[in-house]
Amino acid sequence: MSLPIYATFGERVWYYTFRVICALIFIFLITPILVVIPLSFNAENFFTFTPEMLRLDPDGYSLKHYVDFFTNNEWQRSFKNSLIIAPIATIISVSLGTLAAVGLSQSHVPFRRAIMAILISPMIVPLIISATGMFFFYSKIGNFMENSMGLDKNLVGYIKVILAHAVLGIPFVIITVTATLVGFDRSLTRAAANMGANPLTTFFKVQMPLILPGVISGGLFAFITSFDEVVVVLFVGSASQKTLPWQMFTGLREQISPTILAVATILVGLSILLLTTVELLRRRSERLRGMSPG
């Protein structure tokens, strides 16, 4: 969009002002994230730029906070917890969310809007309210599993957190999958049925591959939700389910250690990696889909 030759003076002024506004918004969004990255290489245990860092003196930088993250037991345990809880919660969210979206896309289902609203409510209701509700709900279930089913206390703790996180992730999956289903050609499932495929085969061989981009991005959102969730896990989990965000939260309050900054940088890197992978995957299948006839 370059400036046309007949642009008036006012249009020229607006053209450049608009660009400046966009740049400002961009800086506003990205600075808090970017500023963390150099700080995480701080040689001192401070949250501020030291004079050495500002002089770009190599002595002002170090990897000691990263070393701390990878060697400190507290951090490692919480990292492992996050890696256990987030993927399992994601799998549950994706399976249930996709099924719900496919079901709700059928025109003959009664009360579709109401059901949809209820299912995505965890995204709208303030987290602290969900968390309070879940605290009471899961403590009853937890007691039942421990006392009547004789399950290990630790395991029950994980189950509770995973289920709670799955509930938080489901709305994202429903929304993204529903969006992909809008463009789905219903005559494809009819064609499959006509050729002798039962509904299950039709779903896995025809519908699923075509709505996969939506399922994947929904899953990504669900994963991130669980991976950086701190409120619900504080309410529902116990100390042995301490996740990475929880550890960061306590780290900030109790230790004020720049290791947090190192963790934050790692998480930013991880998110970028995940998003890129998923975007590439999505584009690939979109390409196949976008070329659908009609």
Added chain:
Amino acid sequence: MAESHTSDAFVEFERVQKSYDGETLVVKDLNLSVPKGEFLTMLGPSGSGKTTCLMMLAGFETATHGDIRLGGTSINNIPPHKRGIGMVFQNYALFPHMTIAENLAFPLEVRKIGKDEREKKVKRALDMVEMGKFGGRRPAQLSGGQQQRVALARALVFEPELVLMDEPLGALDKQLREKMQFEITHLAHQLGITTVYVTHDQTEALTMSDRVAVFDDGRIQQIAAPDTLYEKPENSFVAQFIGENNTLRGVVKEIKGDLAVVELDDGELIDCKPINVTKVGERTQVSIRPERVEFDKKRLQPGVHTLKAEVLEFVYMGDIFRTRLRVAGNDDFIVKTRNAPDQKRLQPGEQLEIGWLPQDCRALDA
């Protein structure tokens, strides 16, 4: 036009009704039987119920009343994937994430046919529609006509006895459409499969079918071979819908066996053949095809009534001349004449007398 039960009927609709909302009937009392190997076309304007009938046959819609039978057994309670009917969809419905060969292998895979035989059948089906070289491509890499062929091959690859086609040529340009019309009929007859074809294009229906069922208002108005349908329409809807048609309105003056005299609304008299008029005084619409109108006095039968006409417009169309006349107050009376060396080119403003053979002019319902 209820048809009698015949023992060799392969597809049968018996008193079938369909309503989507429980109030209005989209299909009203449909009776139809298609013998094995026939190419039947359901023709009608949009909303006439023809596509609904096809969907009921495929199993995507359920009949509200009545019985649909395939090979003598009722299929009302059989789900679509167990009916074993091939179908070509309007938008082809090729699976975009599979190659052409995978698309064709799909119906064979779900039937658990072994890999070797599967490949053989896929190849044979692709060769049949001259698409053998395209097995490794994806649908999006093919043109509309090629996708059409693939869709056809996919509907035939598992050797169904019945194939349904839902306006399969609608998206193609005229030349390709005419080529495909020929190929589809040729294939269907060669393989001996029964075909039910839905279209709103009457030329397509006439050129392709063994029989055509003309739908309107949820009923079959007439079911007959193409030539019968064109030359002997049984009611004014069919006469209007199939081919070009001139209509004049009037009252029956006298009926003598195979001949009726109709007094047109402006008082002129014409001779015609009574079809669904039975008594004197009844109102009627008479229908005459543009190519059966005669204006050369020497060729008119002596003694028949003639009408005065004024030429309004002459259109040169290459192989034929299309002349618009004013006849008995109708400004849209068309006459078609063949472009022959001795054919007269009428000039606008010219006055003439026109007539026809009484059996070419049919007195239908008003």
